[in-house]
Amino acid sequence: xxxxxxxxxxxxxxxxxxxxxxxxxxxxxxxxxxxxxxxxxxxxxxxxxxxxxxxxxxxxxxxxxxxxxxxxxxxxxxxxxxxxxxxxxxxxxxxxxxxxxxxxxxxxxxxxxxxxxxxxxxxxxxxxxxxxxxxxxxxxxxxxxxxxxxxxxxxxxxxxxxxxxxxxxxxxxxxxxxxxxxxxxxxxxxxxxxxxxxxxxxxxxxxxxxxxxxxxxxxxxxxxxxxxxxxxxxxxxxxxxxxxxxxxxxxxxxxxxxxxxxxxxxxxxxxxxxxxxxxxxxxxxxxxxxxxxxxxxxxxxxxxxxxxxxxxxxxxxxxxxxxxxxxxxxxxxxxxxxxxxxxxxxxxxxxxxxxxxxxxxxxxxxxxxxxxxxxxxxxxxxxxxxxxxxxxxxxxxxxxxxxxxxxxxxxxxxxxxxxxxxxxxxxxxxxxxxxxxxxxxxxxxxxxxxxxxxxxxxxxxxx
Numbered sequence: 001x002x003x004x005x006x007x008x009x010x011x012x013x014x015x016x017x018x019x020x021x022x023x024x025x026x027x028x029x030x031x032x033x034x035x036x037x038x039x040x041x042x043x044x045x046x047x048x049x050x051x052x053x054x055x056x057x058x059x060x061x062x063x064x065x066x067x068x069x070x071x072x073x074x075x076x077x078x079x080x081x082x083x084x085x086x087x088x089x090x091x092x093x094x095x096x097x098x099x100x101x102x103x104x105x106x107x108x109x110x111x112x113x114x115x116x117x118x119x120x121x122x123x124x125x126x127x128x129x130x131x132x133x134x135x136x137x138x139x140x141x142x143x144x145x146x147x148x149x150x151x152x153x154x155x156x157x158x159x160x161x162x163x164x165x166x167x168x169x170x171x172x173x174x175x176x177x178x179x180x181x182x183x184x185x186x187x188x189x190x191x192x193x194x195x196x197x198x199x200x201x202x203x204x205x206x207x208x209x210x211x212x213x214x215x216x217x218x219x220x221x222x223x224x225x226x227x228x229x230x231x232x233x234x235x236x237x238x239x240x241x242x243x244x245x246x247x248x249x250x251x252x253x254x255x256x257x258x259x260x261x262x263x264x265x266x267x268x269x270x271x272x273x274x275x276x277x278x279x280x281x282x283x284x285x286x287x288x289x290x291x292x293x294x295x296x297x298x299x300x301x302x303x304x305x306x307x308x309x310x311x312x313x314x315x316x317x318x319x320x321x322x323x324x325x326x327x328x329x330x331x332x333x334x335x336x337x338x339x340x341x342x343x344x345x346x347x348x349x350x351x352x353x354x355x356x357x358x359x360x361x362x363x364x365x366x367x368x369x370x371x372x373x374x375x376x377x378x379x380x381x382x383x384x385x386x387x388x389x390x391x392x393x394x395x396x397x398x399x400x401x402x403x404x405x406x407x408x409x410x411x412x413x414x415x416x417x418x419x420x421x422x423x424x425x426x427x428x429x430x431x432x433x434x435x436x437x438x439x440x441x442x443x444x445x446x447x448x449x450x451x452x453x454x455x456x457x458x459x460x461x462x463x
Contacts, residue, residue, distance in 0.1 A: 093137075108357075172217075300332070
């Protein structure tokens with residue numbers, strides 16, 4: 001803990017009385033990519049996340065370890081890679097494979113914290129209407145809350161953008177206020193807990209559903225995004241489709257091939273409406289921290305559980321090993337940190353959150369965590385982060401493993417067939433041109449391939 005923060009905390013306590021351990025407000029947004037104003041997406045309305053970024057540290061290179069809900073959340077809430085948890089899908093509870101693991105909130109609970117799960121923290125179903133209490137984790141929490149849409153939250157103009165072929169692919173401009181839907185109710189419950197106060201520090205985890213499908217948000221947020229102004233993503237060069245989409249052989253056929261331009265614009269509008277609805281809830285939380293004078297003793301963490309593809313390669317979902325799916329917005333406000341208000345280019349992985357919060361709260365850390373603390377970056381964002389971040393996924397009968405350095409993304413697919421992808425982010429941030437096999441980059445590809453093989457051996461990855 002730095003001297004500035006010690007001074008702030010000590011001023012509120014009697015001489016000789018130790019300052020309290022910090023509260024933790026841990027906020028997760030579902031299916032959120034880096035399309036935020038503070039990340040350069042100027043067409044997106046995210047004023048509250050922008051002000052959190054301005055008052056904390058914004059991480060420009062944060063990556064999850066699996067680009068799907070349950071595997072990703074399991075990974076960063078246990079501090080273990082998917083190769084260790086063996087959770088690679090949405091329907092298996094992590095306790096089946098790791099019955100004795102200490103989760104992040106459970107560890108804080110066992111060290112004197114009051115812990116609360118509000119909304120979707122652990123994976124509890126594919127939509128608010130598919131609540132699965134069996135997928136939660138009672139040992140982690142003192143209190144759990146999960147809202148349901150009101151009748152007003154179920155009414156309004158709606159449409160399925162796939163003509164019914166994809167049941168999840170629908171939007172609803174609901175005739176309700178924020179509390180007519182789950183995320184507004186979750187926010188209200190979080191504020192209630194903060195107002196109630198506790199005789200010990202708290203760890204409140206908030207899982208917002210938006211912008212995850214189904215794309216249901218109050219109508220006022222749809223009104224912020226006129227559908228005719230939605231800018232369509234660029235097309236993909238003919239013959240340039242990456243190998244990831246041709247495994248396990250044959251031409252890739254997107255389930256979104258039937259989308260018209262109008263469908264795509266409606267999809268973008270519905271996604272961004274949900275994003276701004278979620279952002280408004282973050283604003284209420286930040287306002288409450290300020291009003292209750294909790295700002296100076298609360299660590300605020302915000303991240304997406306994984307990214308999301310919005311139409312490049314005609315893919316409108318997650319579950320890829322491209323940058324849009326693996327990279328997430330990540331903001332941390334640690335009161336008194338010297339780096340607040342700055343951006344770090346240091347690479348971090350989502351599994352690093354667990355050991356970092358343990359360091360900030362001075363609760364130690366359980367043995368066996370696979371991440372490493374990035375607390376140093378909060379005081380000095382210019383310091384180096386990790387050399388590489390790793391993300392894995394299974395799809396099409398193949399296992400993909402991808403690494404990201406500051407400059408390159410390198411991916412290998414192993415199954416009945418094998419394939420490789422190499423992208424140079426200095427010249428190709430959109431990952432359009434696959435350079436794998438390019439003679440000019442032979443040495444670089446060999447070096448990155450060796451690093452992937454070392455990772456496989458260290459983590460006992462089987463093809």
